[in-house]
Amino acid sequence: MMSDQQIIEGCARHERKAQQVLYDQYSRFLLGICLRYASDKAEAEDILQESFLKIFLNIKDFSGTGSFIGWLRKVAVNTAITHYHKNLKYRYHVEIEEYVSVETGVTSFEEDFFTSEELFKVLNELPTGYRMVFNLYAVEGYKHKEIAEILGIDTNTSKSQYSRAKAVIRDKLEKLGKLKSSYKENG
């Protein structure tokens, strides 16, 4: 078993073994991040691969201050953002259906009611712009102003995208919730 420090040093020397160990240890964690930013697993794996290439290329710049896993996470998120910018031209437009705002009655969701697979699926189905803003704001904890800078959009756009994303998510979760509870009642 290699320690993080050994792995970092090995990777900095371009040792294949250390690279493989790094991949084996962190690929699942990083794919979990990538999947939040992608529309399907294949796209997430593309982002994952790009992230690892960046990690291996820049690992000698990892200063050692701060947590290694935090650094890895940052690289993955940044790669996902770059990926988003690269593919932006194909995704400029938002589905017309999504303009219709969703009114809801239910206000709270039980944490254990949904599995993480289901939540991933909800995220994957979001329009790309919504997904970026939602991830960065809700999960990564960026401020709307920062998100606006990162994505090259207006602060108000970030805010409105976020609230729309939330509305869509809420709608989807409710539908899913109804479906699940009906299963429970019947089964």
Next chain:
Amino acid sequence: MNIINKLKTKKNDKNIRELFRRKLDGAEIIPDPSVNARLMRKLARREFIRFNPARFNAYYLGGIMAAVFTAAILFFSDKFNSNNQNNLTSTDVTEKISGIKVFDVPEASVIIREQKEQQNVSGKNSSNVRQNGNSDVRTDRKVLEKESNTIAPAGIISNIPKNNILNDSNSESEKLLDSKVKGDAKIEVSALSGCVPLKLHFNVVSSSFDSCSWNFGDGGYSDKRSPDWIFDLDGEYKVVLNLFRDGKFLETSSTVITVYQRPQARFEITPEEPVIPDDEIRFLNYSANAIKFKWSFGDGSTSGLFEPTHRYSRFSNYNVKLVATSESGCSDSLIVMNAFSGSEYFINFPNAFIPNADGPSGGFYSNKSDESGQVFHPTSSGVIDYQLRIFSKFGILIFESSDVNIGWDGYFKGQMVDPGVYIWKVRGSYRNGESFVKMGDVTLLRN
């Protein structure tokens, strides 16, 4: 009431945020094993290119060894060569003998020997190979020699430098020019054979004359001492040189030049509009006078088959190249650039148009009739199924078409709609079965 609602959404917002943060942050997903394989392959490729003095990679070591080996061969063959000139080997003896025969045959007064002035390494190298003259060293040169034997009149020794003739390439003629074959007697020529069109440089090697005349055997003449001549038809040509002094005929020399036919590389791709990567592509070979083929499909893979089939792993515009080589070593190539551009399906819409103010046109258009852009319509290729809908800002459906040849003329219920932004949405499918959904906005302008 309002305030309560607001509070509710705030709570709701936090609720969703917490839900996703707790459930998904740190969630682990097992990647497909192929990702690892792909990544490691990429890394290996990078590592291959990267020079690493610390480890001194095997390939660099291999490269250096190869270089040393080559240098050693060059060095030793050079030595061996000088020995050879003193102690004649059996092949040299026979060559010498046949060389003597040459002088017995009055017709064959042209002796072509390798130019000695050649100082460069490649020239030296080839001369070494030739003079060592043993079968193992020259593989393709054997053929070459046989050819030159049939060309040259009986008994003529023809030493041909390595880098010419059968080695067809773009710079062929230039190469031929700097590697000359020198006749001991009268004619010096840059090569004895080659592919059509063959440009040769001739020279008279004699000083005991004051005028000369060349007859190139294909109807061409020259009075120059060192003419250039291009043979642009295949065949065998007897080049005759007559030398004169003081107006009197002095002597004649001749040599035979063989000009090989060049093959023709021709091929067709079938199916004409393939679906890539699904379809297997067949390359139909219509080349003439060729025996050897080399295909490169543009994605890095190649084939030596007469009629190969190929499957591309992803869609792109590939340049397909065929190099056809004839028995005599001449080659011709054909490149089809962007071989699959015809199979690229697309549908694109403009972002503005100016309706005809004179009244609705019904939306028919052709590229000729709608030069001024009065109808909103796509440019497309390969669309078989199509549904276009246009909405106003308020979500009212104002136009619908399921015919790709009918666009929107800017009218709704007989009235031209207000200038402004309209939203369009199109769905349909291409000939290859792939479906598309696109949407965007279009600005309606008025003159």
